[in-house]
Amino acid sequence: MAAFSKNVVFDVVGTLVSYKHLYEAIKKRLGHKLIPQGIQPTLLGICWLEMAEVSTSESKPWFAAAHLWDASGAQSVGFNTAYSTILEGEYLSEIYGELDVVAETLPVMADRIIVASKQ
Numbered sequence: 001m002a003a004f005s006k007n008v009v010f011d012v013v014g015t016l017v018s019y020k021h022l023y024e025a026i027k028k029r030l031g032h033k034l035i036p037q038g039i040q041p042t043l044l045g046i047c048w049l050e051m052a053e054v055s056t057s058e059s060k061p062w063f064a065a066a067h068l069w070d071a072s073g074a075q076s077v078g079f080n081t082a083y084s085t086i087l088e089g090e091y092l093s094e095i096y097g098e099l100d101v102v103a104e105t106l107p108v109m110a111d112r113i114i115v116a117s118k119q
Contacts, residue, residue, distance in 0.1 A: 011065035
């Protein structure tokens with residue numbers, strides 16, 4: 001059995017929340033410390049996202065998305081996959097294949113990821 005993974009890549013920023021909101025939140029919370037050091041909050045956000053993309057662990061990570069093509073693509077490169085129909089409304093498994101977890105809402109998707117990870 002593979003090691004239990006506590007890692008989930010949520011494809012939320014850029015899909016359910018714009019990047020602008022992430023950068024604004026970083027500026028609001030950390031800008032007063034970053035800017036005097038010559039670091040723009042947007043730069044920190046971009047670096048953070050890039051590192052999240054390349055981070056790895058010993059176990060097989062999860063990729064959770066609200067766009068079916070994103071989840072399907074992640075599956076093709078080795079991720080466990082979770083898909084929420086919250087945006088697109090339907091799951092087209094005959095086109096995109098079978099995913100590990102499919103749910104109607106993000107909280108239900110998270111619960112199902114936990115259950116699937118323990119099997």
